[in-house]
Amino acid sequence: MKKTVLVVEDFASIRDFVCEILEKKGYHAIKTTNGNEALEVLSRQAEDISLVLSDYNMPECTGMELLKKIKANPATFPIPVVFLTTESDPVKMRTAKDAGLAAWVRKPYKADTFFALLENLSR
Incomplete structure (x- = not known):
């Protein structure tokens, strides 16, 4: 079964790029534009989500x-x-690590390292 990654990114070009790369690597990606949208998705299908991949700086949430x-x-x-x-x-x-963050990945990132991390972390 494909692992599902919830992608939370306010910039459409980055969001689309990350989701496209995830899909090519065999993940199912769900796109959201901010934290509030992500919380709505999580409220409906938390059990389906393997990992949340989020930007830090976004409007609203x-x-x-x-x-x-x-x-x-x-x-x-x-x-x-x-x-x-x-x-x-x-x-x-x-502060984020203390709050329970699994990892902090700086943009731009190295694809191999990034996907190894995702594979390691996703449940």
């Missing part, structure tokens, strides 16, 4: 807010969350 809401809900708590972001503030990185 940031990656950090999304992470906190995922980890506060027993139904979504076990789902690994990975930030794929240009953000590099060490304080934000530490």
